[in-house]
Amino acid sequence: MTQAGLRILFLDHSAALGGAELYLLDLAPAFAPPGEVVLLEEGPFYQKLQAAGIPVAVMAAPRAVRQVAREAGPGSALRAIPGLFWVAGRVARKARAFDLIYANSQKALVVGSLAARLAGRPLVWNLHDVLTTAHFSRLNIRLAVTLANRFARLVIANSDASRRAFQEAGGKTPAVVVHNGIDVQRFAAVEPGQLQAMRRALGLRDGPVVGLFSRLAPWKGQHVLLEALAQLPDVQALLVGEALFQDEQQYAQQLRQRAARADLRGRVYFLGFRDDVPALMQLVDVVVHTSVAPEPFGRVIVEGMLARRPVIATRGGGAVEILRDGETGLLVPPGDAQALAVAIQRLLRHPEQARQLAEAAYKDARTRFSIEAMRQGVRQALERAFS
Structure with missing residues (x-):
């Protein structure tokens, strides 16, 4: 597989214009097309990607999946499981036409891990967060690290602070730092x-x-x-x-x-x-x-x-x-x-x-x-x- 021909399916859970989404808006033109972006909801980010000429599709996640918060406990996570498998199946079917899934958020990592397994495609996780209890519940941190260790071939962290927190939380997957770029x-x-x-x-x-x-x-x-x-x-x-x-x-x-x-x-x-x-x-x-x-x-x-x-x-x-x-x-x-x-x-x-x-x-x-x-x-x- 050569980098020049790498077909990437970017996956992001949010259509709001947060920092991770603005990052992807700047990164995707280097790979899409032939790459494509899939969002789990429709919103301003979808319109921005369209305006930039980036191929984008919406595979709306069920409400129970979208409502799992950073501080989520076991009950919220359990309620999301049926919807999670449903949307992961849809992403997997699309991912078979690509060389890898590139998860651009923590929720995207969860969906992308299942989709990558179902589609038989490798997974990359772009880590935009410091995985500490100041930001996430212990359950969410443990889930993210476990999925990254089990399914991701590579973690791209947006800072050394993010990389260190991932590793201190038990992250074993190779992690590299690539700082955000601004136009x-x-x-x-x-x-x-x-x-x-x-x-x-x-x-x-x-x-x-x-x-x-x-x-x-x-x-x-x-x-x-x-x-x-x-x-x-x-x-x-x-x-x-x-x-x-x-x-x-x-x-x-x-x-x-x-x-x-x-x-x-x-x-x-x-x-x-x-x-x-x-x-x-x-x-x-x-x-x-x-x-x-x-x-x-x-x-x-x-x-x-x-x-x-x-x-x-x-x-x-x-x-x-x-x-x-x-x-x-x-x-x-x-x-x-x-x-x-x-x-x-x-x-x-x-x-x-x-x-x-x-x-x-x-x-x-x-x-x-x-x-x-x-x-x-x-x-x-x-x-x-x-x-």
């Missing part, structure tokens, strides 16, 4: 006049603005930024993203209630999902990353670097593989609103230092986190595994 061209400079027009359209007042670009979820730490803002009365914030899953809706409501209190009222803008993230990043003075649990990679950190904005990130996980503290950005302890406030204030009070950090970060990101570097890394990993 540099999306971050072409926006004219100052356009940025001013954006400020007016958003209703921003004069004064500094920080931006946090992530779905609204407790572990993403938007609440930490709000508490830091309470110490910075002249600073406004853009929260770009929305709750993706049902269990995150309550957290999103709590954030809005906190932002409505007197000390923050009128300074926090909830923008939901946006297609103009590169421009919004150039609009803000500082990009912040506030995850309170280790980030598997930290795509938004790289995007902030490519937008030529100084970035403050939480120390831990993939973030420490991206930023060098004091050289290409600032790192702060997770969950520490005081430290975050101090770091924001430092950059706002010292614009020349902020500019130097941003320029150094931009040059670094262009070299280390390009789409071509990511695609080449995946090509080489597959070539070694299947040559």
Whole structure:
């Protein structure tokens, strides 16, 4: 089997535009066609793949399968079993026309493992998560590691932090690290006049603005930024993203209630999902990353670097593989609103230092986190595994 002729069936459980899905949107054009993407639900990701000219099909998973959460216990998992075998059978029938199944998420790993066994095809798992109890139930971690050890020929991890967590959880399958790549061209400079027009359209007042670009979820730490803002009365914030899953809706409501209190009222803008993230990043003075649990990679950190904005990130996980503290950005302890406030204030009070950090970060990101570097890394990993 030669890499040049490798026909890959990419499998993803979600049609929401999360980090793993954006990664696949950038990776798939290097292999599809002749490769193809299969999703287990229909949604915005499906439309994005179609618009990019990537062959894509939807094999809708039963509700019991789709509703198994990261924290799932035995009852939820057991209820999903009949639907799991049903959808795996459908994927297996399609997979017989391909050389391998490439699972792009943890749920895709579960379906893909069964489908690979039924179809007699090898399986690759792209690991986008840190497999710890900060993110998953013990049952989910054990299931993922067991399936990877039993069925996957290769694990491609998005960071060394993800790879180490997999191995520490008992992962034995060969695992390589390929960092995510970001399309540099999306971050072409926006004219100052356009940025001013954006400020007016958003209703921003004069004064500094920080931006946090992530779905609204407790572990993403938007609440930490709000508490830091309470110490910075002249600073406004853009929260770009929305709750993706049902269990995150309550957290999103709590954030809005906190932002409505007197000390923050009128300074926090909830923008939901946006297609103009590169421009919004150039609009803000500082990009912040506030995850309170280790980030598997930290795509938004790289995007902030490519937008030529100084970035403050939480120390831990993939973030420490991206930023060098004091050289290409600032790192702060997770969950520490005081430290975050101090770091924001430092950059706002010292614009020349902020500019130097941003320029150094931009040059670094262009070299280390390009789409071509990511695609080449995946090509080489597959070539070694299947040559």
